[in-house]
Amino acid sequence: MKEHNLIFLSASIILIALIDSAGALLGFWSIEGQERNIILTIESMVLFALFINSLMIKRWVFRNTKNSAIIKIAWLSFLALCFCLLGDVTNFNLPETFYRYESVIKHDYLVDSIYFFLPGYTLLLLAGIRAIELKSKDQRFIRYPVIAGCVVGMISMVMMHLPNTGLFITIGTGIYAMLIGVVGFTGFAFILSCGGLKATKNELLVGAGFILAAFADAIIGNFWIYGNQGEGFYPLVRYFNWMVYITSQCLVIHLPHLLVINFKYSHDRKQQD
Template sequence: MKTIDKYLVTSLIIWLVALIESIGGLCGFWSITGKERITILFIESAILIALLGNCYAIKNWLYRHSTEVSHRLIAWLVLAALILCICGDIVNFNLPLTYHRYGGVVKHDYLADSVFFFAPGYALFLVAACWISLVNGLKPKVLVVIMIIACLVGAASFFSMHLPGTGLYVSMITGSYAVLITLVGASALLLLMVLGKSSAKLTVWLIASGLILAMVADAVIGQFWIYGNNGQGYFPVAKYVNWVLYIGSQCLLIHLARLAVFLKSDRNIVVDKAVLKSVD
C-alpha cells in the first residue's frame, strides 16, 4: 500500500484555502477593498508562509534522498524562485494604496513594479524545467524552436491588450514580462514531450499544469487587472481569479526538484533491469 504524499497533500490544503478565499470574495462574502482588507491580507500572507514552508520541507526531503549536485541545485533554484515571487506578491498587495504612479491610463500600474521580483523568480522556474527536459533527452533544437514560437505568441498577446497612452516604463515592463511568462507556459510542453509517458508521469503532468497555470494567472493580470476596463481594471474580481490560479501554480511548481529525483530513480531501475536481463 502506497503511503500518502504529505507534500502534495500540503499543497492541496494550501490551494483549497486560497480557493475558499477567492470564492468568498467573488460571491461577496468579503472584499479586499472593504473593512476586511487587513484580515484578507493576513490570510494571504499565511498562505504564502505555508507555501514557503512546504517548499523548504521539499528541499530537505531532496537532501535526504539525493546527493547529486544538480538535484540539490534545482531544489535551491525552486526555493529562490518562490521567495522572489513572494516578494512580488507583497508589492501586489499595494499596502500604501497608491494608484496611477506612472501615468493616467493604467490605474493599477504598481503591478509593473512587482515584475522586478516575478521575472527573475519565473526565470528560475523556467531554467529548472528546461534543465530537467534537456537532461532527459530533449533536443536543444526543439527547445530553441518552441521558445522562439512562445516569444512571438507572448509579444502578440501583449500588443493585443496594450492601451495607447500607457507610459514607456509600464509598457516595457509588462511587454517583456508577457514574453517571459509565455516561455514559462511553453516549458510545460517540453516536459510533456520528453517525460509524458515516464513512470513519473503523474508528477510531470502536475508540474506541467503548474507551468501553464502560471501563464494563465498572469494573463488574467494583464488582460483584466492592468489593461482591462480601459486601464481601470476589473478589480477586485481579477485579483480573486488570479490569486487562486497563481497559488495553484506555485503549489505544483515547488515539486520540480522532486521530479528530478523521481526520474533519476526511474533511470536506475531501468539500468538495473537491463543488467539483470543480461546476466540471465
C-alpha cells in the same frame, strides 16, 4: 518531513486559496471591504506556508539524492519562489496607492512587482529547461518553446496595450509578457519530453503548473493592468488570479521532488535489469 506530507501541504494550500477566492467571488467577503486586513493576513499565511513547503521540498531533495543537476534545480526552484513571494507582497498594494506613474493605468503598482517576478520566473524557467535536458537531449524541446513564447508574448502585448501608456510600463510589461510566454510553453515542452500523453500524472501536474503560471499572468495583464481601459476589472480579477496563481506555485515547487522520484525509479529499474 515525509514525502506524502509535502503533497498534503500543497493540496491544503490550494484548497485554502480556492475557498478564499470562491468566497470573495460569491460576495461573502471583499478585499475592498472591512475584511481587507483579515484577508491579507490569511493570504500572507498562505504565502508563508508555500515558502515553508518549498523549503522542505528542497531539504527533502538534498537528503534523498546526490545528483548535482537535481540539487541545482532544487535551488533554482526555491529561489524562484522566494522572488515571486516578494512580488506577491508588492501586489498586495499595502499603501493602497494608484496611478503612481501616469494617468492611464490605475493598478500600476503591479508593474513594480515585475522587479521580483522577472528574476523569479527566469530562475523557474532555467529550472524547467534543466529538467527537460535531463529527460531529453533533443534541443527542439527548448528552442521551440522559447520562440513560441516570445512570439505569443509579443502578440499578447500588442493586443492588450493601451494608447498613451507610458514607456516604463510598456517596456516592463512587454519584456515580462515574452518571459511568461516562454514559461508557459516550457510547461508543454516538459510534458512532451516526459512522453506526452504517456507522461505520469505527477509529470502532467508539474507541467501544468508552468502553464498555469503563464495563464495567471495573462489574466493580470489583460484584465488587471490594461483591462477596462486601464481601470482594471478589480477586484474580481484579483480573486480569480489568486486561485490560479497559488495552484501554479503549489505544482511547480514539486519539480525537483518529482525528478528525485523519477531518478530513483529509473535507477531501481536498471539494477533489476
